[in-house]
Amino acid sequence: MAKLTFRIWILIIVLILSLISIFGLPPSFLEKGILITGVEQNSSAFEQGLRQGQIITAIDGKSIETMDDFSKIIQEKYPSGSEVKTILNLKNSEIIYFSKNVPEITFSNIPKTNLKAGLDISGGARALIQAQDKKLSTEEINDLVAITNNRFNVYGISDIKVSPVSDLSGNQFMLIEIAGATPKDLKQLIEQQGKFEAKIGNETVFIGGERDIASVCRNDATCAAITACNDANGGSICNFQFSIYLSDVAAEKHAEITKKLGINESNSGYLSQPLDLYVDDKLVDTLLISKDLQGRVTTQISISGSGVGETEEEAYSISKENMNKLQTILITGSLPYKLEIVKLDTISPILGKQFIKIILLAGLGALLAVAVVIFVRYRKFKESMALLLTSFSEIIIILGIASMIDWNLDLLSIAGILATVGTGIDQQIIILDESKQRVNLSVKEKLKRAFTIILSAYFTALVSLLPLLWAGAGLLKGFAITTIIGITVGILITRPAFTDIIKNIEE
Amino acid sequence: MTEENQQTKNWHDKYYKILLIIPAILIIFSFIYMVNFYNQHGDFIKKDISLTGGTSVTLYEKLDVLELKQGLQDKLQDVNVREVYDLITKEQKAVIVETISGADETRNVLENYLKHELSDENSSFEFTGSSLSKGFYKQLLIAILIAFLAMGIVIFLIFRIFMPSLAVILSAFADILMTLVTVNLLGIEVSTAGIVAFLMLIGYSVDTDILLTSRVLKREGDSLNKKIFDSFKTGMTMTLTALLSVLVALFIVRSFSSVLTQIFTILSIGLVFDIFNTWITNVSIIKWYIKSKHG
Numbered sequence: 001m002a003k004l005t006f007r008i009w010i011l012i013i014v015l016i017l018s019l020i021s022i023f024g025l026p027p028s029f030l031e032k033g034i035l036i037t038g039v040e041q042n043s044s045a046f047e048q049g050l051r052q053g054q055i056i057t058a059i060d061g062k063s064i065e066t067m068d069d070f071s072k073i074i075q076e077k078y079p080s081g082s083e084v085k086t087i088l089n090l091k092n093s094e095i096i097y098f099s100k101n102v103p104e105i106t107f108s109n110i111p112k113t114n115l116k117a118g119l120d121i122s123g124g125a126r127a128l129i130q131a132q133d134k135k136l137s138t139e140e141i142n143d144l145v146a147i148t149n150n151r152f153n154v155y156g157i158s159d160i161k162v163s164p165v166s167d168l169s170g171n172q173f174m175l176i177e178i179a180g181a182t183p184k185d186l187k188q189l190i191e192q193q194g195k196f197e198a199k200i201g202n203e204t205v206f207i208g209g210e211r212d213i214a215s216v217c218r219n220d221a222t223c224a225a226i227t228a229c230n231d232a233n234g235g236s237i238c239n240f241q242f243s244i245y246l247s248d249v250a251a252e253k254h255a256e257i258t259k260k261l262g263i264n265e266s267n268s269g270y271l272s273q274p275l276d277l278y279v280d281d282k283l284v285d286t287l288l289i290s291k292d293l294q295g296r297v298t299t300q301i302s303i304s305g306s307g308v309g310e311t312e313e314e315a316y317s318i319s320k321e322n323m324n325k326l327q328t329i330l331i332t333g334s335l336p337y338k339l340e341i342v343k344l345d346t347i348s349p350i351l352g353k354q355f356i357k358i359i360l361l362a363g364l365g366a367l368l369a370v371a372v373v374i375f376v377r378y379r380k381f382k383e384s385m386a387l388l389l390t391s392f393s394e395i396i397i398i399l400g401i402a403s404m405i406d407w408n409l410d411l412l413s414i415a416g417i418l419a420t421v422g423t424g425i426d427q428q429i430i431i432l433d434e435s436k437q438r439v440n441l442s443v444k445e446k447l448k449r450a451f452t453i454i455l456s457a458y459f460t461a462l463v464s465l466l467p468l469l470w471a472g473a474g475l476l477k478g479f480a481i482t483t484i485i486g487i488t489v490g491i492l493i494t495r496p497a498f499t500d501i502i503k504n505i506e507e
Numbered sequence: 508m509t510e511e512n513q514q515t516k517n518w519h520d521k522y523y524k525i526l527l528i529i530p531a532i533l534i535i536f537s538f539i540y541m542v543n544f545y546n547q548h549g550d551f552i553k554k555d556i557s558l559t560g561g562t563s564v565t566l567y568e569k570l571d572v573l574e575l576k577q578g579l580q581d582k583l584q585d586v587n588v589r590e591v592y593d594l595i596t597k598e599q600k601a602v603i604v605e606t607i608s609g610a611d612e613t614r615n616v617l618e619n620y621l622k623h624e625l626s627d628e629n630s631s632f633e634f635t636g637s638s639l640s641k642g643f644y645k646q647l648l649i650a651i652l653i654a655f656l657a658m659g660i661v662i663f664l665i666f667r668i669f670m671p672s673l674a675v676i677l678s679a680f681a682d683i684l685m686t687l688v689t690v691n692l693l694g695i696e697v698s699t700a701g702i703v704a705f706l707m708l709i710g711y712s713v714d715t716d717i718l719l720t721s722r723v724l725k726r727e728g729d730s731l732n733k734k735i736f737d738s739f740k741t742g743m744t745m746t747l748t749a750l751l752s753v754l755v756a757l758f759i760v761r762s763f764s765s766v767l768t769q770i771f772t773i774l775s776i777g778l779v780f781d782i783f784n785t786w787i788t789n790v791s792i793i794k795w796y797i798k799s800k801h802g
Contacts, residue, residue, distance in 0.1 A: 120766070123627070123631075125627075128639065130639075167642065167646055168646040168649060168650070169642060169645075169646060171642065340636075341634075341636070342635070342636040342638065342639040343634065343635045343636060343639055344610060344632070344633075344634045345631075345632065345633040345634070346627055346631060346632045346633075347627075347631045347633070348565070348567060348627045348628065348629070348630060348631040349627070350567055350628065350629075351567065351600070351601070354600075354763075355763065355764070358759060358760060358763045358764070359760070359767075361759050362755070362756040362759040362760050362767075363756070365752075365755040365756060365758075365759050366752035366753070366755050366756045367752070368755070369748070369751040369752045369754070369755040370748045370751070370752050372751070373744065373747055373748040373751055374744075374748065377744050411700070411764060411766045411767055412700060412703060412766070414767070415700070415703070415704075415707075415766075415767060415770045415771075418752075418753075418756065419707050419710070419711075422711070422748075422749045422752060422753070423710065423711070423714065425745075425748055425749070426714055426745040426748070426749060429741060429744050429745050429748070430718060430741060430745070433737070433740070433741040433744075437737070449721075449725070449726070452721065452725070453717055453718055453721045453722075456661070456662075456665045456717050456721065457710075457713070457714050457717050459661050459665075460657075460658045460661045460662065460709075460710065460713050460717070461710040463654070463657035463658060463660075463661055464654035464655070464657060464658050464706060464709045464710055465654070465706075465710075466653075466654075466657070467649070467650035467651075467653040467654055468650055468654075468703070468706065470646075471643075471646040471647055471649065471650040472643045472646055472647060472650075472699065473639075473643070475643075475699070476647075476699070476703060479703055
């Protein structure tokens with residue numbers, strides 16, 4: 001009769017914990033609804049309590065099972081332009097959403113497991129950014145990460161990860177990762193230094209950022225809106241306008257500079273020089289200053305701009321985007337140096353599912369191949385099954401840890417898992433063969449010898465992986481981490497348990 | 508012991524030193540080849556765009572590969588086009604265009620050629636700047652070097668005897684060198700993932716060498732030949748399971764992921780050389796060492 005030793009118990013417990021970590025408790029594949037993956041900051045959806053990570057199970061009492069259900073109901077409810085009430089049922093509570101607009105959220109189906117596939121599998125964007133002609137200190141890179149995070153948030157992209165990374169040569173990078181679909185203008189949004197300057201002649205009146213700008217009106221139709229659309233050059237042009245509020249310092253500066261100006265000769269209602277708006281040293285708009293404002297300390301200023309498109313619809317949405325961009329840099333301010341994108345990957349999500357299928361198939365195929373060799377070599381059902389099941393549980397434990405630490409499994413991580421399971425099987429073969437030696441030793445002694453060999457192999461593998469944690473701006477970290485987790489789980493949990501299982505079978 | 512076993516062992520006792528000539532010749536040939544290769548290409552490998560810098564675009568539509576290549580040849584630098592297809596139906600799933608040109612330029616050329624816009628609904632872009640990829644390459648080489656040195660130190664610490672430890676390290680080195688030569692002979696353009704595969708090989712190839720050396724040095728009782736033969740049985744099971752599973756995985760992902768395809772290809776080549784280097788190179792050296800020690 002097999003006895004469950006302490007080590008086998010550890011394997012069983014860790015295995016159960018891993019399964020819980022992967023599938024959740026209660027298992028998430030039993031849940032219905034959609035998952036909110038992002039909420040636009042300062043939007044009415046945010047103000048009314050919608051947050052990233054919430055699960056919407058029903059709208060107005062109608063339960064939702066898929067993303068399509070949700071989109072259909074919402075789109076039917078919100079073409080009107082007037083305020084509409086919607087009751088959103090969350091898992092444990094409900095939110096009454098009251099707005100003219102569709103809730104400003106991004107969402108997805110509830111993932112069936114807590115495992116996350118890397119960008120190179122499920123799609124998304126990844127950018128590695130460096131400062132141009134400048135070596136950044138750790139502090140500077142942290143500031144850059146904070147500003148960029150803020151900028152994405154203000155712009156309305158929240159499902160994003162920005163982190164500082166460094167490599168073996170001490171270079172500092174900023175790594176930006178966005179899962180799922182790639183936002184439009186991503187490149188511009190990242191790369192743009194965001195230097196906003198309002199000038200009269202050669203004198204700077206105010207710049208973007210909180211020193212000069214107290215607040216910016218957004219998401220409020222009374223002070224930020226598309227004002228008019230006109231036909232132009234066979235296309236269409238739409239103008240936007242929004243108010244900003246200057247700080248006292250900037251307002252006084254504005255008064256001082258305008259005091260010196262004369263009256264515009266051709267248009268007597270305005271001052272002789274306009275207010276020129278520059279973004280990253282490019283003139284984006286020129287605003288005439290009303291002569292009533294001369295020398296006065298005004299804090300409210302109206303900023304305008306436009307968007308051009310082939311159709312009015314297109315011009316409207318481009319104009320809206322431009323307004324959002326300008327608002328974003330006015331709020332977040334400028335970076336003190338130019339940035340350079342040194343790596344930019346935008347991976348389409350369309351093949352993601354098929355990719356995962358292929359990988360699972362490859363894993364299954366590999367395991368079957370192992371099974372064949374093992375059965376042919378040992379011709380003993382119990383031992384062979386023990387070996388295969390232990391290896392399989394090793395995969396589950398690695399995946400369990402990966403979902404616990406929120407690890408994104410990219411292609412290299414998957415290669416890492418394969419490598420680990422491969423070496424794991426190798427080591428179990430050593431254990432099995434050592435136990436069968438016809439030497440005058442107890443089974444225990446034999447297995448102890450096997451363990452010495454395995455420990456040696458473990459340490460050689462471990463040291464050879466360590467440099468990868470830093471090489472290549474951390475892009476190979478996935479491989480290194482998964483493999484290190486894998487071989488460590490092997491040496492601490494699965495190998496000891498397998499040893500005891502074999503001891504059971506042999507005795 | 509059966510008579511047959513007795514005979515093979517006698518054969519091996521007679522010729523094991525001469526057997527060493529084969530790896531010696533191969534190693535010398537590999538060195539000459541690599542020196543030659545380095546002089547010709549200025550590097551140890553042919554690098555793909557993940558290591559030289561450039562753009563790789565995956566277009567999710569059906570296109571004629573040859574026609575596309577001809578159409579792009581004079582507009583983009585160093586264009587390479589290949590297809591991705593479904594393993595079972597052989598249906599074309601996508602086309603991959605690789606060039607050392609920048610991402611924006613490549614996008615413009617492709618959009619003009621295809622006469623439609625490229626978004627993340629119909630394409631994937633991967634761009635690596637050339638200075639970054641040069642840095643990558645340098646660091647990966649350093650990583651491999653550190654990994655190899657660290658592995659060597661651990662081996663010396665485990666066995667604490669010079670010759671057997673050196674034999675393990677030499678077999679691992681020969682393994683990597685021969686794999687490198689084969690990869691170059693096959694004309695494979697190595698990517699970042701490929702270099703990671705070489706690193707994985709360090710771990711895989713010393714496993715069997717460690718097994719052999721520990722059994723020969725630390726086990727008492729059995730004859731030397733029996734220890735070697737037992738290790739051979741265990742080691743071959745290990746390498747064959749690894750090789751077979753990698754080959755199966757390779758066959759399945761081959762049409763789909765260039766990253767995994769390259770890793771599995773390099774691993775398979777390395778595992779084959781591992782059989783050779785463990786059971787000829789390492790066995791002969793350690794047998795020689797034991798025999799000379801015991802007179």
